[in-house]
Amino acid sequence: MNDSVQATAPFIEIDAELCKGCKLCIGVCPKGVIDISEKLNGSSYHPAYYLGRDCTGCALCFYACPEPAAIKVVKP
Amino acid sequence: MKITEKPVAFYPEFVRKSGPHKETTHYCPGCGHGNIHKMIAEAMVDLGINERTVFISPVGCSVFGYYYFDCGHMQAAHGRAPAVATGIKRANPEAIVISYQGDGDLAAIGTAETLHAANRGENITVFFVNNAIYGMTGGQMAPTTMIGQKTATTPRGRIESVHGNPIRVAEIIATLPAATYVERVAIGDSKHIMKARKAIRKALTNQVENRGYSFVEILSTCPTGWKMDGPDARDWLVEEMTKVFPLGVFKDESDHREGAWHRQVEPFDPAKRDAYLGAGEAEAKAEKLPLPAELHCKFAGFGGQGILTLGLFLAQVGMRAGLHASWIPSYGPEMRGGTANCSVNLSERRIGSPLVDKPNLLVVMNQPSLEAFAGDVVQGGTIIVDTSIVEKCPEYPGRRVVRIPATGIADEVGTPKVANVVLLGAICAATGAFPQAFVEQSLRETVKKKDLVDLNLAALRRGYEHVGDAG
Structure with a gap:
């Protein structure tokens, strides 16, 4: 994915260190573009991560996520 | 561009939270x-x-x-x-x-x-x-x-x-x-x-x-x-x-x-509160009776002896003298016969806490109270003991012990119920806190049943005299 595509397509950022791996974002994502990592983060959770494509910027994951700062949604 | 992220009504970092993770909540995953x-x-x-x-x-x-x-x-x-x-x-x-x-x-x-x-x-x-x-x-x-x-x-x-x-x-x-x-x-x-x-x-x-x-x-x-x-x-x-x-x-x-909620609430005004509570009046009084030393007192005895009333009365005398005063009781569920104590502070300055852990004046009307509290009295403090009831009263190094058969004296005056007033006289005499005439006037104005004023005055004077004689 090049820079110009990133600037026009919606995307999410998940802070792996702030994620507690509850998987609620995965359940609500209408596009199924969030998955759970096999790696552990510093708090011993398997954090969620964005697959890197097809996000619509609907922000449902943001509201389903109980952590204040784990998910950021950008919709250009 | 629309960015949906952590709202700024959250703190940037959760510094009040204990532990190393200052950006996550304390809640369980999925909560x-x-x-x-x-x-x-x-x-x-x-x-x-x-x-x-x-x-x-x-x-x-x-x-x-x-x-x-x-x-x-x-x-x-x-x-x-x-x-x-x-x-x-x-x-x-x-x-x-x-x-x-x-x-x-x-x-x-x-x-x-x-x-x-x-x-x-x-x-x-x-x-x-x-x-x-x-x-x-x-x-x-x-x-x-x-x-x-x-x-x-x-x-x-x-x-x-x-x-x-x-x-x-x-x-x-x-x-x-x-x-x-x-x-x-x-x-x-x-x-x-x-x-x-x-x-x-x-x-x-x-x-x-x-x-x-x-x-x-x-x-x-x-x-x-x-x-x-x-x-x-x-x-x-x-x-x-x-x-x-x-x-x-x-x-x-x-x-x-809409916009018409029925309760019109007056805005909070600290000055009105103070006026309502009468706060500030003590400071406003031009004449303050000087207090030889701040008094941090503990009064203890059986419920029913008038020990709490004694503390309250001393606090009221202090208030009449323009001093800061506090009184706080501590007692069990029994109306009579249980143990009771109260703490009284008198000061020319504002009082921070009404509690008294280290009294400089202890007044006791029973044996268990003497044993419970005498050790807390500071060096140079005074312990006043009703020896009509307290049988064993040892010396306490560094503290002045005033022994007065208050209940016996009260009985001679007319009724053991005024033993606490005898003790009030003893307190004022022993500490030099207030002139006798001032305390007598306070008593006249405070005693509700006016036919009992003379009885109380007599008890008060006997308390003063006893300490003065011993003195």
Whole structure:
């Protein structure tokens, strides 16, 4: 994915260190573009991560996520 | 470009939170509190109210609300958040007051406060987070626990005939005429969450526009207490909880109460409060009787001997003299015969705490009190002992011990009931605290039954004389 595509397509950022791996974002994502990592983060959770494509910027994951700062949604 | 991220009504870092993780909440993975906090924080920003919001934290998992929200905070005793919210709102009508409570706090120990605040139609916003269990204490049955639901205290499930039924609080609140807006929402699936977001905003908007009492019950999850993972807990909420706790608006009179909430509250004025309480008058008095030394006194004896009244009387004499005075009693449940004590402070300066741990004056009217408190008296302090009752009174190095058969003297004067007045005379003589004429005048003005004035004066004089003679 090049820079110009990133600037026009919606995307999410998940802070792996702030994620507690509850998987609620995965359940609500209408596009199924969030998955759970096999790696552990510093708090011993398997954090969620964005697959890197097809996000619509609907922000449902943001509201389903109980952590204040784990998910950021950008919709250009 | 639209960026949806952590609302600025949250602190950038949660510095009040203990431990190393200052950017995450203390809540378990998948807990609903985080979602609800987020939506409240977002609404606070969008309505521009975070600078004037006061968030009342309950007892329960959300007890640490003050870790997260960048607004005013007050911690309430268990269940008392609506009462505290009432006080804050009435004292500061401009404040946006949020009472955030769980099911144990709101529907068990705080049921009375909840109903009465709603019934008074306080212009506050109550968010009731109902997850059908006591989360913080380890997953016990709550008032809203469902029939058949297994908890730590209902291991075979809640049984109707034994434990009663889950309480539907929103429906109950909706019956109260003064409530403005009552809705039950959930944070199950995305649709639910977005509806909850709307209800939270409406409940806060109502308060901003002075439309009165708003109550939003939010069905939430406790994955840890329910022993489920996050998604299973959300599914259970949607499939099971909503059957018992139907979602929807139970009452909405928001549109009929716009900007015209019935209670005109006078703004809080500290000067008026002080005038009402008479504070400041002591300072204003030109004449203060000087006090040779600050008095930090402990009075102790059996209930019924008049020991508490003695302390109170000394404090009143001090107040008449223009001094700062405090009196605080401590006694058991018995009206007579139990042990009782009180603490009295007299000072020319303001008194910080009414408690007296290290007295410089101890007055005792029984043996156990002498033994309990004599060791606490500071060096150079005075111990006054009613030797009519206290049989063994040793010396206490570095302390002056004044022995006076107060009850015997009182009996000679007319009745043992005035033993405390004999002791008052002894106290004033021993400490040089007040001129005798001043104390006598105070006594004349304080004794309610005027035919007993002479008896009391006689007792007081005998107390003065005894110490003077010994002296």
